[in-house]
Amino acid sequence: MRGVKIxxxxxxxxxxxxxAIIVAAVLLTRPPAPAPAPRKISFYTWWAGLExxxxxxxxxNFTKETGIPVEKTAVPGGAGVNAKFAIIALIMAGKPxxxxxxxxxxxxxxxxxxxxxxxxxxxxxxxxxxxxxxxxTPVGQVCLLGGKLYTIPVNLHRxxxxxxxxDILDRYxxxxxxxxxxxxxxxxxxxxxxxPCMVQAGADLFTVLHMWEQIFLAVAGPRKFIEFMYGTLxxxxxxxxxxxxIFLEFAKTFPGDWMALDWTTAVARIVxxxxxxxxxxxxxxxxxxxxxxxxxxxxxxxxxxxxKIIVAPFPGTQGIYNMVIDAVGVPxxxxxxxxxxxxxxxxxxKGQSIFNPYKGSIAAYPDLGKDIYFIEVQKKMVDxxxxxxxxxxxxxxxxxxxxxxxxxxxxxxxxxxxxxxALESWYETIxxxxxxxxxxxxxxxxxxxxxxxxxxxxxxxxxxx
Amino acid sequence: MPLKNVYFIPMIIVxxxxxxxxxxxxxxNLYLSVTSYSVYNPRFEFVGFKTYEDLFKFRGxxxxxxxxxxxxxxxxxxxxxxxVGLLIATAIFQFESSKIRxxxxxFFIYPLAISLVASGVIxxxxxxxxxxxxxxxxxxxxxxxxxxxxxxALWSLIGVSVWIYGGFIALLYLxxxxxxxxxxxxxxxxxxxxxxxxxxxxxxxxxKLGLLLGTIFSLLFALQMFDLPYSVLFTNPFTMTIVIxxxxxxxxxxxxISAAACIFLIAMSAVIVIPYATYGIRKWILKVI
Numbered sequence: 001m002r003g004v005k006i007x008x009x010x011x012x013x014x015x016x017x018x019x020a021i022i023v024a025a026v027l028l029t030r031p032p033a034p035a036p037a038p039r040k041i042s043f044y045t046w047w048a049g050l051e052x053x054x055x056x057x058x059x060x061n062f063t064k065e066t067g068i069p070v071e072k073t074a075v076p077g078g079a080g081v082n083a084k085f086a087i088i089a090l091i092m093a094g095k096p097x098x099x100x101x102x103x104x105x106x107x108x109x110x111x112x113x114x115x116x117x118x119x120x121x122x123x124x125x126x127x128x129x130x131x132x133x134x135x136x137t138p139v140g141q142v143c144l145l146g147g148k149l150y151t152i153p154v155n156l157h158r159x160x161x162x163x164x165x166x167d168i169l170d171r172y173x174x175x176x177x178x179x180x181x182x183x184x185x186x187x188x189x190x191x192x193x194x195x196p197c198m199v200q201a202g203a204d205l206f207t208v209l210h211m212w213e214q215i216f217l218a219v220a221g222p223r224k225f226i227e228f229m230y231g232t233l234x235x236x237x238x239x240x241x242x243x244x245x246i247f248l249e250f251a252k253t254f255p256g257d258w259m260a261l262d263w264t265t266a267v268a269r270i271v272x273x274x275x276x277x278x279x280x281x282x283x284x285x286x287x288x289x290x291x292x293x294x295x296x297x298x299x300x301x302x303x304x305x306x307x308k309i310i311v312a313p314f315p316g317t318q319g320i321y322n323m324v325i326d327a328v329g330v331p332x333x334x335x336x337x338x339x340x341x342x343x344x345x346x347x348x349x350k351g352q353s354i355f356n357p358y359k360g361s362i363a364a365y366p367d368l369g370k371d372i373y374f375i376e377v378q379k380k381m382v383d384x385x386x387x388x389x390x391x392x393x394x395x396x397x398x399x400x401x402x403x404x405x406x407x408x409x410x411x412x413x414x415x416x417x418x419x420x421x422a423l424e425s426w427y428e429t430i431x432x433x434x435x436x437x438x439x440x441x442x443x444x445x446x447x448x449x450x451x452x453x454x455x456x457x458x459x460x461x462x463x464x465x
Numbered sequence: 466m467p468l469k470n471v472y473f474i475p476m477i478i479v480x481x482x483x484x485x486x487x488x489x490x491x492x493x494n495l496y497l498s499v500t501s502y503s504v505y506n507p508r509f510e511f512v513g514f515k516t517y518e519d520l521f522k523f524r525g526x527x528x529x530x531x532x533x534x535x536x537x538x539x540x541x542x543x544x545x546x547x548x549v550g551l552l553i554a555t556a557i558f559q560f561e562s563s564k565i566r567x568x569x570x571x572f573f574i575y576p577l578a579i580s581l582v583a584s585g586v587i588x589x590x591x592x593x594x595x596x597x598x599x600x601x602x603x604x605x606x607x608x609x610x611x612x613x614x615x616x617x618a619l620w621s622l623i624g625v626s627v628w629i630y631g632g633f634i635a636l637l638y639l640x641x642x643x644x645x646x647x648x649x650x651x652x653x654x655x656x657x658x659x660x661x662x663x664x665x666x667x668x669x670x671x672x673k674l675g676l677l678l679g680t681i682f683s684l685l686f687a688l689q690m691f692d693l694p695y696s697v698l699f700t701n702p703f704t705m706t707i708v709i710x711x712x713x714x715x716x717x718x719x720x721x722i723s724a725a726a727c728i729f730l731i732a733m734s735a736v737i738v739i740p741y742a743t744y745g746i747r748k749w750i751l752k753v754i
Contacts, residue, residue, distance in 0.1 A: 006471050013475040021482055081716040110718060113507050203589060203613070204699050257594040259613035259698070265593070274595065403504060403717040407524060410702045417615050417703075425525070439505065 041070040041338050044083050044100035048074040050290050054358035061354050062345050068338060073097065080107070081402065087331065088114050091121050096331035098339035103398035104143035104151050104325040109444045110402060111329070123330040125149045125343060132348045138391050139325055139364035146463070147450035151327035152347040155361035158381055159281040159394035160214050160322035163267070163288075164310040166303070168195060168276045176300050176310050180218055180246060183277070183315045187253050190276055198250045199275035201266040202259035202413055209412040210396045211250065211279040216243035218316030222390035222456065229392075229399045230447070230460045231437030240430055244415075244423070251416040258416075264291075271295055271309065281324060281397070285311055285377050286360020299380040311377045313384070321388040324397040326361070390456070393448070401440045404433045491731060497724035504718035512721075520725045528726060530702070531710040538623055538706065539687035539737075545627045546683040547676060550634025554675070555664055557635065558642050570639060573632030581629070585696030588625045589613075592697075618703045622694055629693070630686055634679040641675035642668055673749035681742055688734050707733075 047055050052074075059070045075083035080102060088111065090096045102108055108122075115121040126135070129149040134140040143153045162183075164176055172190060177183040187197035200207045217225050220239035227233035233240075255261075255275060267284050269275040271292050278284065288295055288309060298304050300312035313320075328346050330339035345351045352363035353372045362378060366386045370379040393399035400408070411429040415422045441447070442462045449455035451465035459465065498517070501510040520528050557569045576584060591597040592612035599609040612621045645668060653667050691712065694704040700713055707730050714723035747753050 010471055010474055014478065017475060017478050021478075077716075085715075110504065113504055114718060202701070203697065205701065255594070256609060256611050257592070257599070257613070259611070259615075259618060259701075260589055260593045260597075262589075269595075401504070403719060406700070406713060406717055410700065414702055428525070436505075443505075 039068055039338070041068055041098040041335075041342050042073055043070055043342065044073050044075060044080075044087055044097045046074065046076055046078055046080060046083065046101060048076060050286065051359060054355050057358055058346060058351060058355040062342065062351075066341065066345070068341070070342065084111060084114065087111070091115055091331050091333070094333065096333040098333075098335050099328050099330050099342050102151050102327050102329045104139075104153055104327045105393055105398040105448065106401050106440070106444075107398050108145060108151050108329060109440070109446060112444070119148075119150070121332055122150050123332055123336050123340060125152045125330065125340070128152065128340060128344045128347075132344060134347050134364060137364050137366060139323065141449055141453060142323065142391065142393060142455055143325060143327060144450050144455075145448065146446040147452075151329050152343045153325045153327045153364050154346050154352060155326050155356050155359055156321075156364050156385065157281050157283060157324035157326070157361045157397075158321055158385075159210065159324050159397055160217060160314040160317045160320060161280060161282055161284070162214075162312050162314045163270050163278045163280065163284055164312065165270050165273050165276055166307050166310050167273055169310070174276075176303070176312060177315050178300070178312070178318070180215070180316045184246070184249060186276070187250065190253070196255040196269075196275045197253035197277060199255055199261070199266045199269045199278045200251075200258060200416075201261040201263045202416070204262040205409045205413055206396055207263050207266060207278075207280060208251075208416050209409050210281075210394075212243060212247045212412050212415075213395045214279055214314040214317060214322070215246050215250075216240070217320060217322060217392065218314060219243045219246070222320055222392050223458070225392045225395075226456050226458055228434065229395060229437070230441055230458070231434045231439070232460060233434060235427075235431040235434050240427070244426065247415070248419055248423075251419065254416065279314060281394070282378075282381060283360055285375060289360065289375050297375065297377050299377050302376070302380070319387070319389045321385050321391045322394050323391055324394045325364070392456075400433075401437060404436050404440070408433055491728075494724040494727050497721055498728050500721055502721045504720075516721045516725045517729075520722055520729065523719070523722055527702075527705065528707075528710055531705045531707045531726075534619060534705055535688060535690065535707045537619065538626070538690055539684050541623045542626055542630065542687045543680050543683045545623075546630050546634050547679045549627055549631035550636075550638050550679055551669070551675075553631060553635035554638035554642060555669075557639060558664075558668065559660060566639075570632070570636055573635055575632065576629045577633045581692035582696040584625065584629055585693050588621075589697045592621060613698065616703050618698055618701065622697060622704055625697075626686070626690070626693060630683060634675075634683065637678045637682070638672055638675035641672035644674075645671045673745075677742070677745040677749060680745075681738060684738055684741075685734065688730065688737075 045055060055072065059072070063069055075086060077083060080100070083100065087097060087100050102111070111122070112118045126149040129135040129140055129152060134153060135144075135149065139153045139156050140149070143149055143151050169176060172193065174186045174189055175182070177186050190197045198211070200211050202208060216228070216239065219242045220237070224233055224237060224239055255269065261269070263280060263284070264287060266278050267280070267287055270278045271288060285297060288297055295308045296304070296306050297309045297311055298307035300310055303310060328343040330336055330343050346355070349363070349365055349368060352365065353368055356363045357373050357378070360378070362373070362381050362385060366382070370382045373379050373382070396405070396409075407429055411426050415426045441460065445462060445464065447454060447460050447463045451463070454463070499511060499513055500516075501508060501512045553573050557566050560566050560569070594600070594609055598612070602609055611617055649667060649671075650663065653663055658666065689708055690706045691708040694701070694706060695709060698704050700709055707726060711723050711726040711730065714726060
C-alpha cells in the first residue's frame with residue numbers, strides 16, 4: 001500500500017475535534033458539580049393565556065415581599081402533558097425547577113411513575129399544608145395522596161356549571177332549568193326554532209366529555225362518580241346508560257359546525273345569542289368577564305333584568321361542587337427551600353386572595369370572605385362552596401389518569417358524531433376505562449385523602465391503612 | 466488506500482457526529498420498543514416483538530386507523546399536490562417576464578412560509594359557519610357544508626395541505642422547466658407548436674425531476690403530518706395521523722408503544738421513499754434502467 005502523506009494541520013484539526021467531542025460527551029453525561037445556588041425560582045407553568053395576569057400579579061407580590069425573583073417557564077399543554085418530561089429530565093440531571101404547576105389528584109402519580117425515585121423525588125409539603133391551614137379545608141384534603149401532600153392547592157375551580165343566554169330563554173318562554181327534565185324540555189321547545197340548544201365544542205375535544213361528566217354526576221350522584229374515578233364502579237351500573245342516553249339527546253342539538261368550535265368560540269356563540277346553553281367550568285365565567293366586558297352575568301338565584309348570561313350549577317347537580325384544583329409541586333433539589341417558600345406563599349390565605357380574583361376561580365379557604373372578588377357569580381360560588389354537601393373531582397380535568405382520560409375524550413367526540421351507531425364502542429370504552437383506572441390506582445397503592453379521613457369517606461380496597 | 470483526498474477528513478467528522486446522534490436516538494427507540502416500559506408496567510423488561518403486536522391491538526386498533534389516515538393523506542397529497550403544482554408551474558411558465566414569474570411564484574409559495582399552526586388556526590376559522598365559507602355558501606343559496614364533521618375533517622385538512630404545499634411543488638416543477646434546453650423549445654416553436662402542445666409534448670415530459678421531487682417531498686410531508694391536524698382539531702380521532710398517535714402515546718406515558726410506532730414510521734418512510742427515490746433517479750435522471 002502506498003503511504004498517503006497527511007498534512008500536519010489536518011491531523012491537528014481532527015484530533016482537536018475528536019477531543020472536543022469526547023470532552024463534551026463526558027461533560028454531558030456526568031452530573032455537573034453543584035454550582036453556587038442562584039437565588040432565583042424557576043416555575044414551570046402552562047398558564048400563558050388570560051391566566052397570565054393572575055400569575056404575574058402573584059409573582060410580583062411574592063418578589064416584592066421576599067426579594068426572590070421568579071422566572072416563569074411557560075410550557076403549553078394543559079395538565080402539563082408536555083412539561084412533565086422536561087421536568088423529569090431536569091430532576092434526573094440534578095437541576096430541577098424550583099416549583100411547577102400541576103393539578104391535584106392522579107396527575108401527580110404520573111410524575112411519580114416516571115421519576116427514577118418515585119415519590120422520593122418530590123418534596124412532601126404536608127408540614128407546610130398544616131402550617132398554613134390548607135389541610136383543614138376540603139380542597140386541602142382532596143389534594144392528599146395516601147395521607148401526604150405533594151401538590152399544594154392554590155385555588156378551586158368549579159366544573160359543573162351551565163351558561164344560558166337569557167334573551168333566548170325569555171323569547172321562547174323558557175324558565176331557567178334546574179333539573180335535567182327541565183333542560184330536556186327547554187331543548188324540545190327550541191327544536192324547531194333553528195337555535196342550537198346545546199353548544200359544545202369539538203375542536204379541542206374536552207367540552208364534550210365535560211358535558212357527559214356533568215350529566216353522569218346528575219344521574220349517578222357523587223358516590224358513584226367518585227367510584228368511577230377509582231375504577232371501582234360496576235361497569236354495568238344503570239347510571240352510565242342513563243347518562244349516555246341523555247347525552248345523546250343533547251348531542252343532537254349541537255350546532256352543525258360544532259367540530260369547528262373550540263371552547264372559547266362555543267362561549268362566544270352563547271354570548272352572541274347563537275345558541276342557548278353551554279356546559280363548562282367557571283373559567284368560562286372568567287372568559288366572559290375578561291373578553292366581553294359589556295355582557296352582564298348573573299346567578300340563577302339572582303336574575304336581574306339587565307342580565308345577559310345566566311350562570312347556574314348544571315341541572316341536577318346543585319349542592320355538589322365538582323372540583324378542579326390547580327396546585328404547586330416542588331421537586332427535590334439543591335434549591336428546594338426556595339420552592340417550598342414559593343409554594344407556601346402561593347397556597348397561603350394571602351397568596352390565594354391575590355391570585356384568585358384575577359384567575360376567575362375561588363380561594364380554597366371557605367372563610368376568606370367574598371369581598372376580594374370582582375364578579376358577582378364568583379361571590380355566589382363562594383357561598384355555594386361553603387354550603388356544598390358533596391365535593392367530587394372533575395373527571396375531565398384531572399381525576400383520571402391521562403391515558404384513560406384521552407381515550408374517553410376521543411370516544412365522547414365519536415359518540416356525539418355517530419350517535420347511536422357509536423354506542424357499543426362507547427360502553428366498551430367505559431368498561432375499559434374503569435378497568436385501567438383501577439389497575440393504575442392499585443399499582444400506585446395511593447388514594448385520595450388520608451387513612452383517618454379518606455376523600456368522601458371512600459377508602460378503596462388497595463389502601464394500606 | 467481508498468481515500469482520495471485526506472483534506473476532507475475534518476469535514477466529515479462534524480456531520481458524522483450529528484448523524485450518529487440521530488442513529489443513537491433511533492437505536493434508543495428500538496430498544497424502548499422491545500421493552501415493557503409504559504405507565505402500565507414501568508420497568509425495562511425485555512418483551513421482544515410483543516410491543517409491536519400490542520401496537521396494532523392497543524386501544525381497539527387506533528394505530529391502524531392512524532396508518533390508514535396517513536396513507537390516505539400521503540396518496541392524496543402526492544396526487545393533488547403534483548397536479549396543482551404542475552398546473553401552477555405551467556401557468557407561470559407562460560409568462561415571459563421573469564419579474565412576473567418570480568412575483569407569482571412567491572405568491573403561491575407563501576402558504577409554506579406561514580407556520581403550519583398559523584395556517585391551521587386560519588383554516589379552522591374558515592370552516593366555521595359564522596365566519597367562514599359557509600356564510601357565502603348560504604348567501605348564494607347553497608346548503609352549508611360541515612367541513613370538519615366526522616371524516617369530512619380529514620378531506621378538508623388534506624385540501625389545506627395541498628394549499629400549503631402546492632406552491633412549493635410548483636417551484637420544483639418550474640425549476641425543472643427552466644432546465645429544458647432553450648433550443649429544444651425554440652425549435653418546437655419554429656415548427657409551429659402552440660403553447661399547449663409545447664407544454665404537453667416537450668416541457669412536461671422533460672420535467673420528470675419535478676415529479677420525482679414533488680412526490681418524494683409530498684410523501685415525506687404527509688408521513689410527518691402533525692402540526693396541521695393538531696392545531697385545527699387537537700388529537701381528534703378523525704384526523705389522527707401516525708405522528709399524532711405517537712405523540713399521544715408518549716405524552717400519556719405509553720412509552721414502549723410510542724417507540725414502536727416511531728420505529729414503524731421510520732421503517733415505512735424508508736420502505737416507501739428510499740426505493741422510490743433510487744428507482745426514479747436511475748430511471749429518469751441517470752436513465753440507466
